[in-house]
């Protein structure tokens with residue numbers, strides 16, 4: 042069995058360019074746009090993936106997903122997906138995904154948690170062993186040279202693993218052990234960790250350093266069973282800043298072309314809605330009537346799954362569009 046591997050398609054990360062990040066103004070570069078070619082990295086999913094992925098049938102399925110922290114990919118394999126393709130506008134997300142997949146292969150459950158989770162087991166103090174360099178050294182040789190050099194530069198810049206993990210490189214909002222272990226079945230117990238490890242072993246995961254806007258233009262018909270768009274729809278107004286009807290445009294220009302690439306019976310997880318019962322709407326996708334009306338223009342079958350959020354007292358939802 043070979044190690045899990047990311048196969049970069051299309052534009053590859055350019056290590057000289059990545060290296061310049063660390064030369065000056067790292068914070069400005071990473072934070073100038075929320076989602077750009079070089080932006081802050083999600084260390085773990087912010088969605089409650091465990092809340093809904095078990096309700097979808099991933100067994101033997103071909104999945105296209107936002108890459109992010111790598112958690113969507115790991116959880117999809119753990120749920121039985123046969124093939125997963127990741128895409129992300131942020132080049133650094135691919136590096137994190139490589140680190141996660143190879144740590145999953147090389148470390149046991151205890152060591153994996155100690156390496157990635159920000160808090161100690163009690164959840165009271167910050168974990169002094171997070172991103173321990175000696176543990177990274179066990180994984181580094183399995184990374185692509187670009188990912189390896191990126192993390193080496195990170196360790197060089199921030200000196201201590203703890204400083205690196207707490208640094209501006211990562212979006213650490215809501216990043217508590219309890220929330221991350223609720224959201225991700227694969228770190229909820231040793232048994233689930235072993236299931237994910239076995240499922241990811243030897244998998245070659247295609248990875249596109251591309252925006253969703255770029256991805257949709259290159260898809261072939263019938264190539265996926267499940268497509269997971271995370272909460273990109275929350276940012277439709279940023280993708281189409283001059284358009285009042287930004288969610289409709291998002292649907293016409295991005296969801297519609299995706300619908301051609303799913304097989305009959307296939308599902309697009311078109312939008313993840315945080316705090317779905319909150320009536321203070323942030324953008325159009327939070328408004329139940331509007332999102333239903335707009336997403337139904339795709340001709341796909343609309344439904345919503347609602348489940349507990351990882352934030353106590355709240356519920357989240359995922360909008361499912363099914364190819365009838």
Ligand SMILES: C[S@@+](CC[C@H](N)C(=O)[O-])C[C@H]1O[C@@H](n2cnc3c(N)ncnc32)[C@H](O)[C@@H]1O
Pocket residue numbers: 076077080083085086087088107108109110128129130131134251252253254271272273276
């Ligand atoms: C939408 S974000 C937010 C975190 C997400 N809810 C999760 O649980 O992982 C996840 C990832 O989507 C990527 N992303 C955001 N907008 C994108 C777009 N238009 N095309 C491709 N990737 C995008 C970001 O770079 C980030 O790594």
